[in-house]
Amino acid sequence: MRQKTSQKLLNPNQPTEQLGLIFIQKFAHQIGAIWRPTTNHDYGIDGELELTDRGVVTGTIIKVQVKSGASYMKNKSQAGFSFYVDSSDASYWPNVNFPVILVVYNPVDDTGYWMDMKRYLADHPPVGSTPVVRFSYAKHALTQKSLLALSEIAIPDEVERTEFLVDKVRETLHSNMLPVVGLPHAVYEAEFSLKRLAEADEGSASFAKDSGGSYRGFRDPTDETFHLKGYIDPATIKEIKYPHYLKASRSRDFAVGRWNRAMREFLFQRRLLAKDDETFYFPPNPDGTARSLTWESTRGRSPERQVAYPYIGKKSGLVAFWVHHACRIAFCEVGGHFFLRLTPAYVFTRDGEELVADREAGALSTSRKSKDRNYQVLNHLMFWLWFLRDGQDSITLTIDGTEVIVSTTFLNGEAAFGIPADEKSLIEIVAAHPDVDWKELESESETEEPEEE
Numbered sequence: 001m002r003q004k005t006s007q008k009l010l011n012p013n014q015p016t017e018q019l020g021l022i023f024i025q026k027f028a029h030q031i032g033a034i035w036r037p038t039t040n041h042d043y044g045i046d047g048e049l050e051l052t053d054r055g056v057v058t059g060t061i062i063k064v065q066v067k068s069g070a071s072y073m074k075n076k077s078q079a080g081f082s083f084y085v086d087s088s089d090a091s092y093w094p095n096v097n098f099p100v101i102l103v104v105y106n107p108v109d110d111t112g113y114w115m116d117m118k119r120y121l122a123d124h125p126p127v128g129s130t131p132v133v134r135f136s137y138a139k140h141a142l143t144q145k146s147l148l149a150l151s152e153i154a155i156p157d158e159v160e161r162t163e164f165l166v167d168k169v170r171e172t173l174h175s176n177m178l179p180v181v182g183l184p185h186a187v188y189e190a191e192f193s194l195k196r197l198a199e200a201d202e203g204s205a206s207f208a209k210d211s212g213g214s215y216r217g218f219r220d221p222t223d224e225t226f227h228l229k230g231y232i233d234p235a236t237i238k239e240i241k242y243p244h245y246l247k248a249s250r251s252r253d254f255a256v257g258r259w260n261r262a263m264r265e266f267l268f269q270r271r272l273l274a275k276d277d278e279t280f281y282f283p284p285n286p287d288g289t290a291r292s293l294t295w296e297s298t299r300g301r302s303p304e305r306q307v308a309y310p311y312i313g314k315k316s317g318l319v320a321f322w323v324h325h326a327c328r329i330a331f332c333e334v335g336g337h338f339f340l341r342l343t344p345a346y347v348f349t350r351d352g353e354e355l356v357a358d359r360e361a362g363a364l365s366t367s368r369k370s371k372d373r374n375y376q377v378l379n380h381l382m383f384w385l386w387f388l389r390d391g392q393d394s395i396t397l398t399i400d401g402t403e404v405i406v407s408t409t410f411l412n413g414e415a416a417f418g419i420p421a422d423e424k425s426l427i428e429i430v431a432a433h434p435d436v437d438w439k440e441l442e443s444e445s446e447t448e449e450p451e452e453e
Contacts, residue, residue, distance in 0.1 A: 020068025020105035021046065023112050030144045032168075044092045045100070051154060053164055060154045061098045065089065065117075068105040073135075080140070085117075085131040093117045099153040103142060104135065112142040116153050173413040174378055177339035178385070178395070180331070182405030184218040187245040187255060191215070191236040192228075216254050219400040246338070256338075259331045259404050262397040263340070267329065270387070275355065281326035281347040282307035288352060295386045305383060308352065321356060322349040327384050340395070340406045342388075344380035381410065 021037055028035035028049055034057065037047035044065060051060040073081040083104055093100045096118070105112045113135045120133060147168060155161040191214050215221060220239075221232045245251040264274065272280040285291045290309035296302050305325070313320040328343040348356040385408060388395050395406040 016069045016107055017066075018068075019107045020066040020103070020112075023068075023105050023110065024049075024064060024066055024103060027112070027142060027144075031147045031150075044089045045096070048098070049150075051151070051164070054167075058164075062150060062154050063096055063098045063100045064103060065093075065100065066103045066105060068107065070106050070108050072104050073106060079138075080134060080136040083133045083135060085126075085133060087126075087129045087131070090121060090126050090131045094121055101150070101153075102133070113137070113140040114142040114146065115140060119153065171414070174381070175411045175413070176342050176344075176381055177332075177334070177411045178342070178409070179407045179411055180338040180340065180404065181394070181407045182396075182403060183242055183246075183338075184255075184399065184402035184404070186220075186239050186241045187216065187218060187251045188221055189214065189216050189236075189238045189240065189251075190221050190232045190234075192231050193233040216251075217400050218255075218258070218402045246333075252333075256331050256333070258399060259397065262399045262404065263329060263331070266397055270390075275326065275347050278328045278330045279326055279345060279347065280329060281324040281345075283324070284308045284322070284352040293387075295383055310352070319351070322352045324349065325380075325383075327380075329388075339411065342381055342384050344377060344384060385410070 024047070025035050025037075032052050032055075034050040034052060035047060036050070038045055045063050046066045047064050049062045049064060051058050051062070067083070072083055074084060075082040081104075083102070085102075100117045101114050102117045103112050103114045115133055115135065117133075121131065124131070124133075148165065151161050151165055155164055194213075215228065215232055219226055221229055221237055222234070223229065240248070240251050245255060260277070264277075264280075267280045268274075271283070273283050274280055282291055282293075285308075290306055292304055292306050292309075294302050294304045307325040308322065310319040310322050312318065324347040326345040326347040328341075328345055330341055332339055332341045350356060389408045392408075394408055397404040397406075
């Protein structure tokens with residue numbers, strides 16, 4: 001008997017379309033939202049996401065159109081792809097009473113990319129009958145982190161949005177401390193032999209006298225190449241190994257002080273000037289002109305920064321003061337661990353050389369730093385890290401033939417809360433302008449009388 005053949009054929013695209021809807025369902029689960037697919041013909045909308053807050057429905061709706069299949073991804077490059085919007089959808093979406101996002105799903109690698117279409121079409125009015133949307137693989141990936149951006153289009157009020165996101169956004173906490181990852185293996189203490197010092201040359205005797213008649217250092221005094229070996233009483237030599245020398249106050253204070261002295265010498269070699277024991281700043285160029293540096297970020301960008309320059313008074317037309325980018329740099333101990341702490345700062349001079357009196361400089365510096373946002377401070381830290389590492393994988397100080405090695409990765413942490421409106425990408429941080437208009441501070445410089453030297 002001949003088998004009857006049905007005239008109803010399966011839609012060959014249906015399995016792929018279902019994969020796209022399944023992807024959205026999984027995404028909704030990740031962000032704690034409700035996914036309601038459209039049961040009838042979608043007419044430009046495949047379903048809706050409803051955001052929930054602590055298990056409670058909110059009525060906050062985002063309409064979703066899903067296009068599933070690699071064939072929708074045109075003009076591919078390493079950075080992204082193009083999607084050609086149907087003209088009827090482009091006419092329909094702006095009239096929907098809810099936010100509308102377009103999701104392009106690639107079943108080959110199970111990835112999705114999204115775009116706020118009402119905003120996109122408003123910012124990019126269609127030219128011709130087929131609008132083209134350009135997606136970025138990095139910027140438009142639909143992941144759990146997309147909740148922040150989705151909430152911005154669904155909850156316009158910033159206060160309400162912040163309350164909604166308060167326990168949903170995890171924030172990276174950046175510190176200004178670089179971990180010390182390599183230290184000398186021991187500190188040595190010994191006494192100089194009075195008899196041998198009496199026979200010593202003037203230089204060695206002077207060194208012993210200045211050090212109080214005792215030796216403390218990272219160099220093993222029994223080393224045959226040590227120039228003071230012959231003047232030390234071998235019976236008094238004491239070796240305090242790491243980490244024990246960091247636990248006793250006397251040897252710890254010596255070690256940290258010696259590291260800071262080595263860092264000071266390192267910074268002088270890098271042509272910085274010292275305002276005090278910890279604050280170092282950029283001088284002008286040797287010819288007295290403003291100094292600029294082009295630095296390279298971790299993302300390969302090369303912004304230029306003026307690190308020492310005069311501010312010309314708007315009223316007088318004369319140099320009101322010089323601004324010098326500076327940093328307080330010192331080793332410190334936190335919880336039994338040691339770090340190199342960087343604190344960006346400013347130094348002010350009258351002419352590029354003469355320091356502004358502390359009272360006046362304090363007013364300028366406090367006013368300036370109070371205008372720095374968090375991302376601008378991070379920009380300063382990234383710049384100083386670039387300057388200190390000088391293209392190397394670590395910051396290495398050589399002391400008495402031993403090394404102190406500092407990591408070039410800041411100590412970071414993560415908090416289970418965040419400030420949604422304060423988030424900045426690394427590119428935005430690198431591109432942030434490090435300075436504001438100094439005219440706000442000019443009056444302070446002009447009204448203060450210089451202190452008598």
